[in-house]
Amino acid sequence: MSTNDEFDLIHRFFAPLAAGAPGARDLRDDAATLSPSDGCELIVTMDTVVAGVHYLANETSENIVAKLMGSNLSDLAAMGAKPLGFTLSCGWAADTEMPEIEAFASSMSDWINDYAFPLLGGDTVKTTDTSVFTLTAFGETPHGRSISRSGAQVGDDVYVSGTIGDGALGLLVAQGDLPELSPAYQAFLANRYRIPQPRISLGQSLVGIANACIDLSDGLIQDAGHVADTSGVRLELEWDKVPLSDATKAVLESNPDMMSSILSGGDDYELLFTAREVANLSNSDVTKIGTVVQGTPGVEVFDTQGDLVEVTETGYNHFS
């Protein structure tokens, strides 16, 4: 690493990632310029991933980039924003080899192209033993139209996109904890854990429809709890309405206790939103899983018999 300096690294690997953004000035300045479109405001979100904390320490560059780009794009999706670009701080562990950095930039290039989401600027530093990556993501929504967590109304229905729990079970697969599961299901779940599919289109189509929205990064119960707390309402969810993938159903069949992990595990990167009327979303992959009611802010999950489900884990907390 010692023969390559910060400027060389930026020129070789990162400047090409800024090609789609004139305001990035080829990463040759210390700052970038950025303007929202007429009538729009900027949406800004920032997420950090740390080796060994937010991803397994031996994870590939491709999967680290997926987690970093996916989680930030997912935050933009939850606000109903159209992605504009991002700034990136790479803190590389001292023993990082050049091919890792090259693979990192190459994976990033795929995400940039897929989401029209160019690099605008950033910083490259060396840390000691742990790699740390911070991404600040920019999107835009029509002025005053971004969706927050705090707008849930009594009488709304509660919806989620996609299937729930795959991320949590995928982490178990990645750790080798579900060896009895079929290889195809193992691969599906591990992929769901490793490669977030941020719901960008759905998020934008929820502007004007959803009263509140959040992305499921910390777990269904915990993230629904954020909506409940900030909106001052109670969310009643029905366990048998929660959409599950075939792989997750297969895990549940032999391990019924996994219900808690499914309800409280993180990394699904689906959207949870509350709305009165979703007729315009009929072709979307969304499922009604509950309702918003009056009461002490919080979340309750009921089973088919109408009994309260006891959830023993309370979701992933990045700081515990």
Place this chain on the structure above:
Amino acid sequence: MSTNDEFDLIHRFFAPLAAGAPGARDLRDDAATLSPSDGCELIVTMDTVVAGVHYLANETSENIVAKLMGSNLSDLAAMGAKPLGFTLSCGWAADTEMPEIEAFASSMSDWINDYAFPLLGGDTVKTTDTSVFTLTAFGETPHGRSISRSGAQVGDDVYVSGTIGDGALGLLVAQGDLPELSPAYQAFLANRYRIPQPRISLGQSLVGIANACIDLSDGLIQDAGHVADTSGVRLELEWDKVPLSDATKAVLESNPDMMSSILSGGDDYELLFTAREVANLSNSDVTKIGTVVQGTPGVEVFDTQGDLVEVTETGYNHFS
């Protein structure tokens, strides 16, 4: 640390720092909203500081915050931007104690008030052994009027603000390497190293006057080199015109070799700019130190006899 979670930490220490920014939504959402003023565009810059790399490992929270806020505000100053606010990612080392976090937030509050520069959002994570802080700073300039590094013109004069070299010598003082210097001068230099004074007002007044501008974070020679390289010009500087503080003059008197450190050391956070006419800046603390000429892009420093000064260090490189 284990009894306090991310949300509690944000609520107690960081939400008050967002009071001045409605778009921060009290830090209760995953994203913030931000709009430049009418006719303005956003300026975005991002800087990371790592314990033991960008500041001494035993540095106080107050000084870490000063480095973080000062270096980012200095980047905004160099673009001619008015500060708007920032997002912050705190990666705390696993052994961080709560009083450190409280002191960090308290110091940040002083900067926020002094520069009308509120917190907009961010992320809080735990790292392993090293604290890592990343700040994304937002400012604004009238549309298309921000100052870049790349606009230096042959025939421009080269100016710097303040005094040069204090940061580099201050680091030596902080490391105990200049014990023979008077205590007052030691204190002055250490303070110059530790507490950047970003040239926000000067930067804004340079819009329409400076053709190119950069802040001196990596050292006079290296940063002047960035202007030269990106502008495709040659900068000829005169050593005896370089403004020095009394403390730095005192160091030079007993250690003439320190000239190299003064020319190549970092952390001054002054502005270097090129301009044709600075009549409107007559009250400012700026000094003409050279001229922009045609030639192979680069920087040369001449002494009083007109001989080329040989500089043995090439400036601080964050990635070496």
